[in-house]
Amino acid sequence: MDLFLTDRVAVVMAASKGLGAATARVFAQEGARVVISARHQDALRDTADSIARDTGATVLPVVADSSRAEDIAHLIQTACARFGTVDALVVNAGGPPSGRFTDFDDAAWQAAIDLTLMSAVRAAREAYAVMRERKSGSITFITSVGVKHTLDNLLLSNSLRLAVVGLAKTLSREFGPDNVRVNVICPGYTATDRILSLAQANAARNGTTVEDELAKVGANVPLGRVADPLEFGRACVFLASPAASYITGAALMVDGGMSRIV
Ligand code: NAP
Numbered sequence: 001m002d003l004f005l006t007d008r009v010a011v012v013m014a015a016s017k018g019l020g021a022a023t024a025r026v027f028a029q030e031g032a033r034v035v036i037s038a039r040h041q042d043a044l045r046d047t048a049d050s051i052a053r054d055t056g057a058t059v060l061p062v063v064a065d066s067s068r069a070e071d072i073a074h075l076i077q078t079a080c081a082r083f084g085t086v087d088a089l090v091v092n093a094g095g096p097p098s099g100r101f102t103d104f105d106d107a108a109w110q111a112a113i114d115l116t117l118m119s120a121v122r123a124a125r126e127a128y129a130v131m132r133e134r135k136s137g138s139i140t141f142i143t144s145v146g147v148k149h150t151l152d153n154l155l156l157s158n159s160l161r162l163a164v165v166g167l168a169k170t171l172s173r174e175f176g177p178d179n180v181r182v183n184v185i186c187p188g189y190t191a192t193d194r195i196l197s198l199a200q201a202n203a204a205r206n207g208t209t210v211e212d213e214l215a216k217v218g219a220n221v222p223l224g225r226v227a228d229p230l231e232f233g234r235a236c237v238f239l240a241s242p243a244a245s246y247i248t249g250a251a252l253m254v255d256g257g258m259s260r261i262v
Helices: 018-029 041-055 069-083 106-134 155-178 193-206 210-218 229-240
Strands: 009-012 033-038 059-063 088-091 137-142 180-187 251-254
Touching (some): 009 069, 018 137, 018 229, 137 155
Parallel strands (some): 088 137, 180 251
C-alpha cells in the first residue's frame, strides 16, 4: 500500500530514541523528509545520522524541549524554513514521573501539565497555523494504553493523557473543515530503553534475565509479548499519513490487546 509520504514533511517530537525514533525511522523509510527533536543534542544528531544513513532520507535534528513553548515554536518554524511546510506532526515527550496522589505538590503537577498536556496544545497551535493555510495535514498525539486501561502508580500520566484525548477529539471537530486530521495513538508495553532499563533493574533484583522480565510483562498481554518499537512506528506512520485520509478523532490502541475497552 502506498502511504503517499514521498517528499512529505514529518515532524516527530522527542525522537532521539524509543517510540519517537522508531516513528521517525518509518517515516524516512516511506520517503518523507523528517525533522526530529529532543533535549540532548549529541544523541539526537546520532539518531538523525543513523536514520539518514540507513534510509537515504533527509533527517533534520532540532534541539527542543517539548515542555517549553518557545522550543516548540522554534521547532515548527525551523521545519518550515527548511522544507516549506509541515504535513504530519507527531507530538511526543518523555513520560511524567510515576507516583501516587500524595507524592505530588502543585509544582510537580504544573511541570507534568507543561510536559504532557501543554506540549500537545502548543504543538497543535503551531502546526495548525501552517496546515490550515494549505487545507491539509495531520496531528498525532502519542499517549498511552493508560488512557483506556488505568495503570497503577501512574497518576500524572493517567490524568493528563486523558486531557490530551479530550483535546484531540475536540480539535478533530474544529480542524476537520480545514482538512487537518487529529488522532491519538496509545502504545502498550514497548521495548524501548525505558522498559528495558526497568527490566534490567528487575532482573538484577530477582536474579533473572532481562528476557525473563520482559516475558513476565508480556504474559499480561493477549499477544503474549511486549512490542518492538517499529511495530508502534508503523502504526503511527500509517495514522499520520495521507493513506489514513478519512480517519480523524480516533484513538488507536497499539497494545497487543491489553486494554479490555474498545
Ligand atoms: P524513551 O525510550 O525514554 O525515549 C524518550 C525520548 O523522548 C528520548 O528521545 C528523549 O530524549 C525524549 N524526551 C524526553 N523528555 C523530553 C522532553 N521534555 N522534550 C523533548 N524530548 C524529550 O521513551 P519511550 O518509551 O519512547 O516513551 C515515549 C513516550 O511514550 C513517553 O511519554 C512514555 O511515557 C510513553 N509511553 C511509553 C510506553 C512504552 O512501553 N515504551 C508505553 C506507554 C506510553 P532527551 O532525553 O534527549 O530529551
